[in-house]
Amino acid sequence: MNTELFGIIVVFLGTIVLALPFGKYIAKVYGGEKTLLDPILNPIEKVCYKISGINPAKEMNWKEHMVAMLTINLVWFLLGMLLLMTQQWLPLNPDGNPNMSPDLAFNTTISFVVNCNLQHYSGETGVSYLAQLWLMFLQFVSAGTGLAAAAVLFKAFKAKTTAQLGNFYNFLLKSCTRILLPLSIIVALVLAFNGTPMTFQGKDQVTSLQGDTMQVSRGPAAGFIAIKHLGTNGGGFFGANSAHPFENPNYGTNMLELSAQLIVPLAMIFAFGYFIRRKKLSLMIFGVMTVGFLLLAIPNINMEMNGNPAIAAMGIDNTSGAMEGKEVRFGAAVSGFWSIVTTVISTGSVNAMHDSTMPLSGMNELLAMMVNAFYGGCGVGLLNFFIFIILAVFISGLMVGRTPEFMGKKIEAKEMKIAMIIALLHPFLILAGTALATAFPAQGAATLNNPGFHGFSEILYEYTSSAANNGSGFEGLGDNNLWCNITTGFVLILGRFLPIIGPVAIAGLLAEKQYIPESNGTLKTDTGTFGLMVFAVIVIIAALAFFPALTLGPIAEYFSM
């Protein structure tokens, strides 16, 4: 049992230690400084810019950034729809998988474009290898989009007063080539050498030792799984995601995949501090996020290790913990830990089925996505957290009777309005979506895999996961139907782009304002006290907005057991 806990501690601390130098590296990449991979990547990027007719030195203001972002995302969306609806006739389809229906293609494309990877299909039967490669491409560029948006935020707070915030295409391409690609190659190779397939051959047929005929799905999985974690995408190559013995062959690869999904979000926090030369601010952000993360993760590890009381009551040996939906090679402890890592960060990959976790573990997974800012996804975690900072600055300002200021910029009505809309959008999307699905039993209740309170949790989880762009699920839910594909599709779009545009707009507006030097009257935002304030704002917003829904789902289930 101790070896299980030890594995968790080493992964977590080890990744933090690695994230520090990697954060410094990211800051250099966005600052255009010299880095290790320049000799290889400079010429490649130069060719890309030349052919595309992009001048990477041309600076954009925040509005141009957002227009560029939305345009290129639209291109990806249209291409994706086309490909998924015609995959049957295209090459690289050894298993002969059929075309997607329009609504499923809509949901799948959106969900990969917005870095969510909610999968209403199963990898083995739902997509061809060509489509898998296309989805893998989206895993790179959607993560790159989030990182590029965060880089705009970096830029906005570096200079005293400016409207020039770097070039979007430059940030996007560099995020992919310099941050995601090198690490992906390393992770993919480690996986391949541990038994993850990387082949273009189709299903294999074997006879088991007992004499049963079985088929084994394969494919170019190693490359896919690497970027699915590094880009905090989370979409599985196979239906069972990282619980599948091919996607995650042993405890070592499990540690690697945990580390891979944590490293970029962690490094981005430190990169922010290095970039704007305020390491203490980074430390405050890291502290608040880590406290929130541990408050969710530790109870989950504990609850999953203790196991299901209803099964313990049957009188069997329950020492392994809650093993329903879990793999023996990982064990209950690290599966509980993973369930929170993947939900605080917007990865959404799973190494155990969340639908079968304990009721309050399920609640913590939901809470992690409802907050969506304890570490958070590639780039967007920091943007979400920035909204909470702005709210905390405003509230603290009112409490002490000072003009709310952040980094020498006055926060005024316009910024506050944007921050409030973005903060309220998330609960609105989740609760309205859940309410609608629950109100129509044919769309809600009929699709459930479990009765009662847990069934309600399945619907709540689906919309929470969509709004948070997470992608994990209480997968019992029969989610591949017209209603669910379309509604979650729209929740995904709104839950992705507004929370990017909002914070970038605030940052852009603040950057254009006059810089006010710090004085005795300035509210310090890089202290523990202010961190506490941000934490309080997060708890109040999440608790007040979501508590009633959580009471109807996981909390009621807990008390009914």
Place this chain on the structure above:
Amino acid sequence: MKNHILPAVKLTVLAILLFAVIYPLVVWSMALFAPNNGNGEIIVHKGRKYYSNIGQSFTEDKYFWSRPSAVAYNAAGSGGSNKGPSNAEYLKEVQARIDTFQVHNPAISKAEIPVDLVTASGSGLDPHISVAAAKVQVKRISAVRNIDVAGLERLIADHTEKPLAGLFGPEKINVLKLNIALDKMSEK
């Protein structure tokens, strides 16, 4: 927006080339040096090949049983039961598995049955069982195959996979490897 469309399309095409063509080809070509050329690890026994990472269904009394599976160990797909912990029907199913196990293993008391033997895995393809889950089946196999208990316990000890580097993760046993070794042992 207009003047962004063309650069966006061109950059997309180039990025597809980089991340969906060159990247997978680089990984694929290097994975050719991986076990079984990147096709998934296999073991060959008596002319048949098996994927060592993909669990198999073992239900006969002469073999160590594997865990229950929501996809019946057909690796054409994968997945768990997704049953919630409080689901009454699900709990009945677990109780039925316990009863079945006791019918086949009358010498074993209920309190000895480890939970992983009566719950389905996440992938439905779990190749492993816990050490306790193997030990609890020794008496049955000993009776069916006429092998002494001590010999079977040695076999289990030999096939117990230790935590990674002796430090990280649980102990476990690959059921397929264990059963192949069991067949070999019977032949002697």
